[in-house]
Amino acid sequence: MQSGDLQRLTAAIDGAAFLADPEGHIEAWSAGAQRLLGYSADQVLGRPCHALFDGRDLFGNRYCVPGCPILHACRAGDAPRPHELSLRRADGSYATYVCVATRVRESPAARAHLLYQLFERAAPVEARRPERAPSPRLPAAAKTPLDRLSPRERQVLTQLARGASTQDAATTLRISPTTLRNHVQAILRKLAVGSKLEAVVLAYKHGLAGRDPV
Numbered sequence: 001m002q003s004g005d006l007q008r009l010t011a012a013i014d015g016a017a018f019l020a021d022p023e024g025h026i027e028a029w030s031a032g033a034q035r036l037l038g039y040s041a042d043q044v045l046g047r048p049c050h051a052l053f054d055g056r057d058l059f060g061n062r063y064c065v066p067g068c069p070i071l072h073a074c075r076a077g078d079a080p081r082p083h084e085l086s087l088r089r090a091d092g093s094y095a096t097y098v099c100v101a102t103r104v105r106e107s108p109a110a111r112a113h114l115l116y117q118l119f120e121r122a123a124p125v126e127a128r129r130p131e132r133a134p135s136p137r138l139p140a141a142a143k144t145p146l147d148r149l150s151p152r153e154r155q156v157l158t159q160l161a162r163g164a165s166t167q168d169a170a171t172t173l174r175i176s177p178t179t180l181r182n183h184v185q186a187i188l189r190k191l192a193v194g195s196k197l198e199a200v201v202l203a204y205k206h207g208l209a210g211r212d213p214v
Contacts, residue, residue, distance in 0.1 A: 015030075015119070016097075019115045020049050020113065022075075024067075024071055026048075027045070029041040029045060036097075037053075037089050038089045049116075053085075054088045055085040058086075063085055083099055085099050097119060097120060098119040100118075100119070101116050103115075145202055145206070146191075149187060149191075153183050156169060157187055157199060157203050157208060158208055161204060166181065187199055
């Protein structure tokens with residue numbers, strides 16, 4: 001097949017296409033390929049496609065190299081499958097295309113010529129998710145059970161851990177005994193304990209008993 005025949009074959013392809021010889025050198029280049037990648041025929045004919053396009057796979061690994069997987073597959077008699085590649089355009093930018101390679105001629109030595117067709121990959125459409133009401137903001141997780149207490153409740157628990165009576169604790173904190181007992185009930189509820197003794201044990205366990213009231 002002569003070069004003129006190869007060019008006519010490539011030009012007949014509706015879209016972006018080029019044909020490479022068994023060594024990967026571009027033999028024919030369509031107008032669609034020029035529109036898609038920006039290279040003119042004069043810029044690409046006779047040049048190895050890997051050097052022009054610097055193709056990368058979806059993970060960024062270099063795919064277009066001398067003896068690329070497509071050429072290797074064809075030499076082994078395997079049919080290459082469509083694949084996605086990020087190719088370098090004439091302006092230096094990269095874009096992702098679906099590449100379909102087809103063997104169009106084989107010499108007696110079984111050296112395949114490849115016709116490459118390129119299709120622009122449509123941007124994936126994200127599946128719409130049903131809108132949900134925002135979750136209520138939850139308080140940050142407490143580092144210790146005592147972090148659930150207010151500053152005043154910590155003061156009350158500190159007094160109890162130091163052995164103060166209800167009256168003494170109320171006097172020290174300058175609150176009424178009734179208010180102090182209300183604070184104690186809140187402490188027991190927040191610490192999930194059933195008695196002042198259990199609350200005092202937690203105070204000692206987490207080092208509150210040895211500190212000055214906040």
